[in-house]
């Protein structure tokens with residue numbers, strides 16, 4: 001469904017992604033793990049086209065998307081929930097959610113979308129009139145996920161959703177991602193929380209210094225010596 | 235009564251700053267252009283500024299669109315200092331174009347209404363001034379409602395709070411920037427048109443008003459549209475009181491004094507929260 005082929009990306013002179021190739025099939029949860037500054041967020045930004053300084057091909061549902069504008073990528077149902085949530089702090093929770101459905105594909109159905117998201121995340125309904133800037137970390141991540149769901153995603157990309165959250169909330173988020181997969185949405189999950197996110201994964205990649213280092217099923221990587229040593233501290 | 239006009243000029247400036255992130259030093263020159271357009275149509279076609287309002291605003295929208303497409307769009311990703319130099323240069327170019335086309339003379343429109351007044355029970359007001367105030371405040375409030383109540387308005391507020399997240403929502407940033415720029419240009423054009431029966435057009439007329447609008451916008455908290463409305467009214471009131479009690483010479487001194495006091499004691503604007 002999504003295929004990255006030989007991506008090389010640059011910030012000025014500095015190369016971040018190096019010949020990176022990766023594939024996501026329909027219905028999968030794919031996890032990408034890697035240390036801080038490995039290039040995970042950069043990879044997602046290339047896919048969303050908020051970073052444009054890269055070479056290589058990106059294909060989504062059989063069509064090249066690596067020359068599109070960010071809004072055109074969203075239009076195709078390829079949605080990113082960014083690192084650090086990036087909510088609109090001075091907009092209400094409800095306004096944040098509604099903006100998730102800004103693209104033409106979901107705009108008309110945004111009322112039903114809102115009901116669906118509230119049924120999925122009832123906590124958000126209680127908070128709907130509140131400014132997003134006043135939410136706790138866990139609630140803010142829920143709101144960001146709700147906003148992503150409002151876009152009617154075909155493939156949903158999560159950039160470190162567990163960042164800065166208490167362990168119990170992390171479990172809740174992982175459960176939620178599992179449920180989103182059950183709803184028929186394909187998931188690309190970028191994480192530093194290796195154990196939880198590999199448990200969830202159908203397949204996974206390890207990225208180091210902008211290169212794919214390892215690839216396998218979630219269980220294979222959880223049991224691989226390299227992952228154990230470098231990321232699980234065993 | 236001038237406060238309404240100040241508010242209307244300032245909301246456009248605040249919108250462009252808040253959404254597009256541009257400090258538009260040429261904002262006042264759009265006011266000047268609209269005044270000349272009103273004058274020109276009146277002189278050649280005999281239509282007063284109110285009659286020529288639709289044409290004038292459409293021309294202003296086209297000017298705003300072209301300037302955005304041909305000039306502003308190229309510097310959206312550039313440094314703020316480059317953007318400011320550019321808008322400053324644009325302002326000087328437009329002033330000089332006006333000087334070449336229309337000379338430095340004051341051009342006034344003397345329609346019958348210029349000297350008429352409206353009796354409002356306890357006080358009598360000059361009709362064009364009253365109209366200017368009412369329409370200007372009305373248009374400013376409409377802009378506020380547009381931002382609060384419409385989906386595109388929400389997108390504009392979203393962009394001003396987090397541009398990257400707005401892109402990830404599927405908002406076409408450039409298109410929205412363009413729309414905000416055009417709306418700001420049309421609003422300041424409307425201000426010029428409303429001024430034209432009571433204030434002469436000359437090449438530097440925009441510079442006077444834009445200095446004021448910058449003060450208003452800083453008072454109002456930079457990118458805040460409601461802040462700009464209230465700031466405009468406050469400046470208008472201060473100006474008339476200072477003029478009445480201390481003489482016209484002290485009008486400017488009064489609001490510059492307020493400006494300095496606000497910058498010292500409330501640097502985020504009268505209504506701004508702590509950064």
Ligand SMILES: Nc1ncnc2c1ncn2[C@@H]1O[C@H](COP(=O)(O)OP(=O)(O)O)[C@@H](O)[C@H]1O
Nearest residue numbers: 011014016034035036037038039040041042043
């Ligand atoms: N906008 C940017 N400009 C310049 N360098 C950047 C930018 N964003 C990220 N980088 C650099 O690129 C590298 C990869 O960053 P990132 O993709 O955020 O990694 P990760 O998400 O894996 O932590 C880091 O060294 C970071 O400093």
Ligand SMILES: [Mg+2]
Nearest residue numbers: 040041042083
């Ligand atoms: Mg990252």
